[in-house]
Amino acid sequence: MSTRVLIVEDEPKIAGLLRDYFVHAGFEAEVLSRGDEVAERVQGWRPQLVVLDLQLPGKDGIEVCRELRAQGSEPAVMMVTARVDEVDRLIGLEIGADDYVCKPFSPREVVARARAILRRLQPNQARGCLQVGPLELDRVAHVLRVAGQTLALTPIEFGLIETMLAHPQRVWSRGQLLERVRGTDFAGYERNIDGHVKNLRRKLRERLDGRDPIRSVYGVGYGLDAEVLAVE
Secondary structure, eight states, X not given: OOOEEEEEOSXXXXXXXXXXXXXXXXXXEEEEOOGGGHHHHHHHHOOSEEEEXXXXXXXXXXXXXXXXXXXXXXXEEEEEESOXXXXXXXXXXXXXXXXXXESSOOHHHHHHHHHHHHHHHSTTGGGTEEEETTEEEETTTTEEEETTEEEOOOHHHHHHHHHHHHSTTOOEEHHHHHHHHHSOOOGGGTTHHHHHHHHHHHHHHHHTTTOOOEEEETTTEEEEOHHHHHOO
8 A cells, every 4th residue: 555645735836746746756645735624634544644834724733743643643744844943843843743844845855855754763664663773672572672682671761762763853842751651741740751761861871882872952852863873
């Protein structure tokens, strides 16, 4: 079955151009022009990727992305924006965007980056495994291997690294991580995540010759450091 891409763009020429390029590249593509129609369509059609414009009628892209993540929807999200300031980028990453592309853009570049996102977010899916660099997580066996060696983790630590490996370019807020590993986002417990991240970071650094694969973004939260994990 072809990979499904939902393009959410209120400029008809841009939407049509993107749809044509994705279809030509072998994707199955649909177009919506309003943000308040996205969540229902994602639930019904189950796309693997949502290409989401930031400024939309009904709901803006940030609100739509937040809604998708809150309801547990797991398509990759590429945000399209003409607003390039760093604050918008961090807000987007905090709420669960996987990548950005800024207008004006090349449709070929969008398709190429979409392929890269999907490869990155769905590695070894058939085997239930996630892998980034030397980190390989087996969801079936509930095991994390670092450079081929099993690393003992607590259930919360395992949930944290599983979340980060599933979306290696994303920065997660404390509340989002807490909800993922504990099933609650109660603000009073958010700082508890820091201790678990600290312990997980220490264990990983011991196996990675002191390299720290977890990055902290001040005022936002935590994510993987892909550059560290790319070092041989």
